[in-house]
Amino acid sequence: MDFSFSPDEEQFRQEVRDFIAREVPPGLETGVGGFVESEDEWQFARGMTKKLAAKGWLSMAWPKEYGGQDAHMKSVILSEEMNYLGAPGLDFGGVGMLAPALMAHGTEEQKKRFLPGIASGDVLWCQGWSEPGAGSDLPSLTTRAVEDCDDFVINGQKVWTSHAQHANWCFLLVKTDPDAEPKHRGISFLLVDFKTPGITISPLITMADERAFSEVFYDNVRVPKENLVGEKNRGWRVAMIAAGFERSGIYRIALARRNVDRLIQYAKEPQPDGIVPARDPLVRQNLADLYIEGEISRILAYRVAWQQAQGLQPEWEASMARLFGCEFQQHVAHTGMEIMGLYGLLRENSKWANTECKMARQSLLAVGATIAAGTSEVQRNAIAMRGLGLPRG
């Protein structure tokens, strides 16, 4: 076994750090998944995406034949460093989900039409999958697409669509055969230009005041049939490719580790009450425990990344990395709040708020970690059934 990165990978990590130090102004930080606060920050994030694209980093995990570098491990390093340092600009929906699905199932024309805009960072894609009645049970989605001449006509509602308000296009899962059993055999994968008439976007603000999500309503939206990816009623296979390209979840772990390191720093310094938290044995135990979980999360994520870089398709391993990473993120936020006590409750711009340890915000962001993109319960189901071969209930 060898747990080290190659000299080339280590050099790349340093290059990324230097790039971030150069490009990102101090104080600017993104939350989970690169979410930003204001319109100004959003514009800055888009600028960063273009810079990443210009360096060839944005799509570096793609195969060489599509303009990538086959550099899966480096792309994980990029994500780890960007998220640890809170730098915005990585694009997950287009680069990490749609593009691999297009490469596997798209027509030559679709690839030529859509991949360049993703690689250059010019076209922003959002993911239209979840619905009010279809969360963990995604195949039960009911947004309907009916064929009409050269088009599909879409009616229905999506929810939790990330960055819908900024997106140019959406990759959408629709029901094309409502009677199909099993249900996932009646789903198709469509590409929708968000300028198409009939689309209404309504913001869905989280308790952390994140303005990243929306409800999206489709009212007789016409999508040309040439925008169908893969076969009609076989969109589930396309969706699985989209969901399976990057499974390490390193971004979440990096962000949580950043918070652990800040808590450690916080605990070493005298607080306004004169007390140095690190002198408390319980604080020492709790911080060590968080650090331990962080190191384990990281190695689980690296293993998944390494397997993917070998061309393997980790299944339960990825579910484990995700499950453990999400619960780690929440553990950090909860313990951080406990260590900081009343000061931990202060929002960022409060007079007495700690400028480094933003636990009030982290605890509100973390609450959704075990839900988004596959709940912890769904991960445990997958581990039990696929990993351990237990019978279906």
Added chain:
Amino acid sequence: MDLDFTEEQDMLRNSARDFLSTECDKAMVRQIEESEEGYSPEIWRKMAELGWQGLLIPEEYDGMGMGLMDLVVIFEEIGRNILPSPFLVTVALGTPPIVEAGSEEQKKEILPRVSSGEAILTLALTEPSVGYTADCVELEAEDRGDSFVLNGTKLFVEFASASDYMVVVARTKSGGDPEDGITLLLVDSKSPGIKIEPFATTGMDKQCEVVFDNVSVPKANIIGELDKGWPIVAKTLEKATVAKCAEMVGGMQAVLDMSVAYAKERVQYGRPIGSFQAIQHMLADMYLRVETSKNILYQAAWMVSEGLPAAEKVAIAKGWCNEAYKKVTEDGVEVHGAIGTARDHDMGLYYRRSKAADPTFGDTESQRELVAQQLGL
């Protein structure tokens, strides 16, 4: 990065698994546990024929000259099958100080006999204060010119009763830095003045009290340098902790395998209990604990074997494995229901070992404190 075992290591694992399941079934485990020796001299001989005792010993001393990752493989299988024996104390506690710091005479005299299975070694480190830090070492070695005279008590010396030699961690200088003034002495376990008393314990692992009453040890038996023994102990403990974690991980895997198999066949309410989500999620969490433990153990073992600074990672691994092994065995019993608590059921063999493994080489709290110190807290 390469996160797979080598083909040779896979072969080593398979042969170890075959050997242990053939030679040491659970009836044999119970028989050995109840025996006075606490190990089977016959199995011990066969292990030596396979070269296990000499795994970390250089070839010039009749060893195999293999690495720590190879040892991890063996210990995982030992933990999985369960093999009551002085294997860990011999190869991971008693032998490393001699390999690392012993004189040529000591190496020539002792190591080939370890490799051949003739000599059993152990490390006499802990005392009634029970700690794995230098300040806990009080046993005094008084300088008498050509020799030292030992007076005091070592406690929880595993398999002292079976040992031919003990590497005794003694204090030769007090005051000042507790890590300064510790000397390692190679002591014949049959020396006059030594009284060894094994105790019945949860792990049935022959934990002994060793009382030294005016025990004379020639100065030629110093391992390494006078007063400078602690770094050798610290390095040895890293290896031994890795070995212990590997044994624990093997035990966890066995408990998981047994529990999954049982959940698939045990029927209640007309269906296998493994089809109930409550049981599935418990087993998923057990699996997660096994895999997290493996991953952090392998990383720690790799760092130790590469000679990298590994104190933090080893502490992380032990702290994590402690809690994981206990929880996996507790849940394993729960999945089995009442039968899992029976004395004749195998779950108890693992449950008892999970409790015994926890404080050995440092419990979870002490490992977390080590990590906290490494973080500058």
